[in-house]
Amino acid sequence: MMAIDLATHYVEEARRQMRGYKRMGEGAMAQLHDDDFFLTLDTESNSVAILVKHLAGNMRSRFTDFLTSDGEKQDRFRDREFEVHGAITRADVMRWWDEGWACVLGAIDVLKPEDVTRTVTIRGEPHTVLQAINRQIAHYAAHIGQIVFLAKHLRSSEWETLTIPRGKSEEFKKVAPKSDKGLPREK
DSSP: OHHHHHHHHHHHHHHHHHHHHHHHHHHHHTTSOGGGGGOOSSTTOOOHHHHHHHHHHHHHHHHTTTTTSOSSOTTOOGGGGGOOOSSOOHHHHHHHHHHHHHHHHHHHHTOOGGGTTOEEEETTEEEEHHHHHHHHHHHHHHHHHHHHHHHHHHHGGGOOOSSSOTTOHHHHHHHSOTTOOSSOOOO
């Protein structure tokens, strides 16, 4: 009984974290001007558009047929995810974002507690479902952190914080719900 309860809690927590990171990325991108999506800080940096394209490619690959096929699909060309050519628009970038998250959330939303210990493969390497999801949460959090950093840098003094504003930590402690885990709350 305890193992099922723990697995149920894990699946719910994975859903919560994924949705939280999705909201965080959307909160950052909502503050950008259209041209900001394509700016880089230097020649070795990625733009928000490139980061989203990479995330979407990874999400599609990892979470399409999540339980039944290798998470590195044969039709994925990862290197191309780091290239943006032609007349790409903000709407295109947001479509990639939405399609990627649809794959992730569609796969996670149907998981059952007993799926947590099932084995899936990524690049032929076996992972439990728990390991595979943890791997992706860490990967997505890192890239969404990059998106937030870029958006905050590009908006500078116009930036509207996604979490606790500077100088408001003590005030937040007085009113914050005890269950807050640091991710943006659902609106």
